[in-house]
Each structure stands twice: as structure tokens, then as C-alpha cells.
Amino acid sequence: MADTTGSEMKSGSFMLEKSAKIFVAGHRGLVGSAIVRKLQDQGFTNLVLRTHSELDLTSQSDVESFFATQKPVYVILAAAKVGGIHANNTYPADFIGVNLQIQTNVIHSAYKHGVKKLLFLGSSCIYPKFAPQPIPESALLTGPLEPTNEWYAIAKIAGIKMCQAYRLQHQWDAISGMPTNLYGQNDNFHPENSHVLPALMRRFHEAKANNADEVVVWGSGSPLREFLHVDDLADACVFLMDQYSGFEHVNVGSGVEVTIKELAELVKEVVGFKGKLVWDCTKPDGTPRKLMDNSKLASLGWTPKISLKDGLSQTYEWYLENVVQQKQ
Template structure:
């Protein structure tokens, strides 16, 4: 992938896509193609095919997806599976039709079984039942990574897949009703601080263990894989470290400087008890994350405050 290669980043306005563009720019890639949802509806097969026929794309980072937290995934499973399948099918098929040089598909660690041995190796995929609250999203992501594998096996297409752990960072969705755990906690605590609320209520027991990766570290890994990996198997991307939701919430409380209490509502679902990726494969290839959780949370909080002020 040369600095003047024509690179399409699908989903460039989201957490992952915007980070990929930041890192590509940082490394001198200057021929980056992006389209907003209004400009290009990736669920529309005809529109996607027309886009690929017009743009002479060489490389694709497929980061576009319909995403949300436990509540959204649990409430709208039909929407999550349908929209994500359409996006994947349309982009991957058009990439094949127009002989692009390489595509990287981004999945999610929720593809692995709910009660998976820890840390989770790539080969544990499809060895047990999924977490029910995000099964629809996980099934769509499994289909996407398998699609990439099958195109590689049947046609020799250079389509690869990466499975990141839980992500956070600038440009995340901070709507506490439809967001992942870290941005939801940040927005709740900032609001509680503003209104002097005596406590913040969070879902679950606080006991689940989670691994978190800063979005720019993921983007660095994606560029690294695009340049260095052509294998059939998907590759885990993470830190290899996890922490309980309770401890993460305490860390965020210190960063936000919220003085109230944290109350956990055990009547709400916890999700998977533990989800730690085995990152041996990418580590052996020479990549590792650079940004610690505390540093990343500070950067994320600063970005959130700037967004609120703008």
C-alpha cells in the first residue's frame, strides 16, 4: 500500500473509521476516499456498485457498521443483523467485482462464544453459544469474516479480517441510551457532575471483566495488517489486559472529577462475564498497543468536552 494508493475507508465518520483516517494521514497516505451515509448508502447494492465503478479504488478498510450498546442490540436485533449483512455483502462483492488489491474487514470480539476459555484465541470461533444480548450483531460479523475467507479460498481475493476488542476514543457515541459502556459512563458522570447528583446508576453488577483498546491503537494495527498480513485466518487486536467494569467506572470517576457514588443495578444484564482476547499472533508479528487505558480515557474525556462545547 503506497502513500498515493487510492484507499476507501467505509464508515469514516464513526469511532473506528475516523481513527483509521487520522492514522493514514499521520503516515502520509493522502489519496483517501470517504463518503457520508447521505452521499452513499452502503445498504443499497446498486449505489455501492456504482461508487466502486467510478472511484478506481485499490484498498478498502471496511469499518462501516450499525453499532450500539447492550440495550440497543437487545432491543433491535432484526435491524442489527439486516443492516450489517447488507453493508458487508455490498462492499465485499463490489470490491471483488472491481478487483481491488486488498480489503480489511473489521469484526468484533462479540463473535466469540459467551463462555469462552480465556484469553480467547482466534480458533475458538463457533465453538459455543453466543451472548444472547448481541447475538444478531455477532452473527452478522461472523458472516462478514467468513465471506472474506471464502472469497480468498475460492477466488484468491486478498480479503483479510481483524477482530478488535472493546473500543473507545474520540468521535464515539456518547448518548447514554445507545452507546457502549465507556462513553455511556463518561456522559452519565459528566451530567451527574454538572447537576450535583448524589449518585450515578450503571447497568449490571460491575463484575464483568473487559479489555479496552484506544481507537487510534486499533487504527495503527489495521494499517500494520494491511501492509504485513495476507493470511486466511482472522487476527485478534487488543491489549491482552482486562479490568472489571467497577474498576473502570472508578477510573472514569477520578478523570471526570465526579464526587458522587456509583450504584450498580443488578437487575440489568451484565453481558459476557469475561472477554479477553489472546493477542499472541499480532504480537508475534511485531505490533503492540501504545496508549494505556488511563491515558486513553483522559484523551476521550477531553474530546467529549470539546464536542459538547462546539
């Protein structure tokens, strides 16, 4: 019988099924690639992976025939239209439309073709703009959303609700994890459309390489954000697949928040840029604060391991080897 109360049903069978077929959707992205690395490290041998051009998840008929022929046993849904504050604000139709299509197609076909368990990934932006801090899972749908990402947030909330509805009606094991702001290798370093951390890493790196005097940072610098290294997130996803089968979504964060100004200073130090910061206050700050309450996941037995300082250094090394050197 499916758990609809929010109390946790521990299954523990996922880790024992190392040859079970697992579809990791979005395996070339920041999150999907980290999940693939983690699963491979743990000895999983039967991953089914499709690039965007091999399988467009917005196509209902293609998704349906993929599940009908491949019949995966487990699904981790890490494919989505993703971007930072500017991209979310500029392409609202894509953020709501593409995400609703991808998640609806994948969740429905996975259920229909007998997938044993599915993990859907949302985001901390599902919570109200002025949610209590740290934000508990119960804050969902208790107030208005942050306008810069409400379209994406509405799609993600629909994903959580779809997993809950399928659990209620079909006793199907679909769970949802809500990651905080993530970073790490394979991030998107686009100058405008990326999230703050990769955007600043690239901007400081290019300023240092060009002997520039200053770097422009968006907004006031006062918003607070919680950052989690993507390898920690991947570890948490595998943990949830193995240990959690509850109705309620689960926050996945680091518990540590910094202001954007503090983040900018940290990235500047890691990159070794010596110039000054200039704040562009014409750019939006977004939500003032979004520290998640991670006690639910901690009580299940999972905590993060990678500090922001170590994670930043590791990510910059990866950036130098894989982005900068590839261009040369």
C-alpha cells in the same frame, strides 16, 4: 497463491503506495475517523470518503456504481450498525440485517471491481459466551454466543467467512481484524445506545455538572472487559493492511482487562465526580469475560501503546472540547 493455512504472507507493499486510492467506509465513526487520521499522518494522499447520506452502503446498486466509477485500490470497511449491550438487545433485526447488507455489498463489489486488498472489521463478540480466556482466534464457532449480541455476532461471523470464501475461491486478499471494546474521540455518547465507556463518561460528567449525589451504572459491575484506544486500533489496521495476508482473522486487543466496577471507578476519577455509584441489576451484564489472546498480532510485530488511564484522560478532554462546548 492465497494462503489458506493461517500462516502469514507478508506483503509490505501497502505502506509504499501512498497515492493509491483507499476507500475508508464509515470515516465519520469512532474507528473510521481514527483510521483516516492515521493514514493522513502516514502520508496517504488519496482517500475516498463518503458519508452515509452520500452513499448508503445497504443499497447494492449504489455500492456497485460507486466501485465501478471510483475503482479504489484498497478498502477498509469500518461502516456498520454499532451499539452497546442495550442497542444490540433492542434492535436485533437492524444489527443482523444492516450489517449483513453493508458487508455483503462492499465485499462483493470490492472483489468484482479489482480492489487489491480489503480489511473487514468484526468484533470480540464473535466468540462463544464461555470461550477459553484469553480467547484465541481458534475459539470461533466452538460454542453458543452471548444472547444480548448474537445477531450482530452472526453478521460479523458471516463477514469473516465471506472474506475467507473469496480468498479460497478467487485468491483474493481479504483479511479480517477482530477488535476488542474500543473507545476514544468521535465515540457515540448516546445515553442508552452507546457502549459502557462513553455512556459512563457522559453520565459522570452530567452528574458532576448537576451536583448529583449518585450515578446509576448498569448490571452487577462484575463483568470483565478489555478496552483498546481507537488510535491503537487504527495503527493495528494500517499494520495489518501492510503486513498480513492470512486466511484466519486476527484479534486486536490491549491484553488488559478490568471489571465494569473498576472501569466505573476510573471514569469517575478522571471526570472528578465525588458522589456514589448505584448498581441497576435489572440491566443485563452480557458476557462475563472476553479477554482476547493477542499473541498472533504480537508475533507479527504489533503491540498497543496507549494505557487505559491515559486514553481515558485524553478522551475526556476531547469530550469536553467537542461535545460539551459545542452544546454551550
